Amino acid sequence: MKVLAAMSGGVDSAVAAARAVEAGHEVVGVHLALSRMPGTLRTGSRGCCTIEDSTDAWKACEKLGIPYYVWDFSERFKEDVVDDFIAEYAAGRTPNPCMRCNERIKFAALLEKALALGFDAVCTGHYARVDQDADGNYELHRANDWAKDQSYVLGVLTHEQLKHSMFPLADAQTKAEVRAEAERRGLSVAKKPDSHDICFISDGDTRGWLAEKIEMTPGEIVDQSGAKVGTHEGANAFTVGQRRGLKLGTPAADGKPRFVLEIRPKENTVVVGPEQLLAMDEIRGIKVSWAGEPIAEVHSGAEFDCMAQVRAHGDPVPARAHMITDDEGAPLLVVNLIDPLRGVAPGQTVVLYQGTRVLGQATIDAARSLASVD
CATH class of the missing domain: 2.30.30.280 (Adenine nucleotide alpha hydrolases-like domains)
Structure with a gap:
């Protein structure tokens, strides 16, 4: 297959690209420039879109012997991720910019361009798995290493996007294994610290950054x-x-x-x-999407058992969910939590699982605590 490897400049994307090359695919590396002023972004372990990251991505591609390109997605990133982040906070909600980036940049804009250029798939360093059921339908599953599992932030992917997604690190047992493999392959990013926090907030001070925008x-x-x-x-x-x-x-x-x-x-x-009123028993979600073909209950409106997760590294809790329509006829996901979740906020994303499979996701519009009901 002809594969476009998204090279963030980190160890995960470098090893994922290396595994794609080793599997015999025709691989081309691309780094996404997401800021017109990358020098203003964080460096070291704090960000994921810096000048250093671009250089590290180039070095990895050179070591792997594959072509390397930089694509300027800064305008779309600003509109679809940064501006959305500001607008959500201005509306009193708590958005997840990584979810929006995966949805609108890496697996919409990037995949769309890749397919237009004749690539068969986009390869990333996410820890997640794409499987097929008995009928050939594509499904998204958790990675083997649950400590590094990133299926939550990929819950926005559709069936068509999953058909063209490749996650070579799905079978990795631990992050230490990936770093050891990078070192064996002679990749300079083997010991590079993981990126974290919000990449476009230079000093990590979200409140201070928002004060300048809102x-x-x-x-x-x-x-x-x-x-x-x-x-x-x-x-x-x-x-x-x-x-x-x-x-x-x-x-x-x-x-x-x-x-x-x-x-x-x-x-x-x-x-x-009081703290007890932070424990939410019911979540209602809008902007619902399904990771692969929806299960039968989605179409019938029947309740189904699932696990609900509202943070990228949060613990999933047992729940029962069903679909309804709101007063304007738009689809609405109702999730009744068997074990209440603390501090659920509008704007966050709820992702539903059955076993290791990601069923789908919704943006939280409202949450209710039974403790607050008279």
Whole structure:
């Protein structure tokens, strides 16, 4: 097959490309330039789109003996990921930019261009697996190494995208194994630290970065009854579940800490309350998509058992889910959690699993705690 290897400049993408070459595929490496000013991005272990990363990607391709290109996706990255991130926070939601990047850049824009150029598949260093069922339908599954599993952030992939996705690290037992393989292959990134955090926020200060992009207006912090207990400099800077930095002027009656329960951007109000109200029992999700062919219950509207996960490295919990339509006829995913999840926020992504298989995902629009119901 003719394979386009997405080269981030890290050890995972380098080893994935090496395995694709070793498997006999015709491989071409490409690094995505996601910023017009890469020098402003983080370096070392903090980012994944820096000048150093581009150089490391080139060195890996040179070692593997494959062609190397840099594609400028900076404009689309700004529109589809950065601007979306700002807009979601401005609306009082908590977005996942890595999910949007995989959905709109790596497996939409990149794959679309790759197919137009005659490539059969895009290869990445994600820890996940693509399998086929007895009827030849493509499915997304967790990787062998659950500690590094990245199937959550790939839950947005469609059946058509899975047909053209290649994840050579699916069988890796540990990250240490991948690093050892990189060293054996003579790849200079063998000991390069993993990237983490949000790549386009240079110093890791999300609140400070947002303050420069979103107009922050002072407002009130209230309890569940609506009584004022403090003030804030901008509701958009808070996240559901937050405890630190609230600076409440009125202590709780029981003397216990209070947490952010809700952000109301239209009212510029932050709602706080006791920790037990952070445990959500029901999630409702919009922008629903299915990773592969949907299971039969999706079409019938029947309930089905599953595991629900709301963070990339969070623990999945047992749940029962079903599809309904909202007042305007749009599809809505309802997830009833057997074990409540703490601190679920609108804007996050809920990904559903059955065993190791990723069923699909939705953007959380609302969450409910039974403890808050009278």
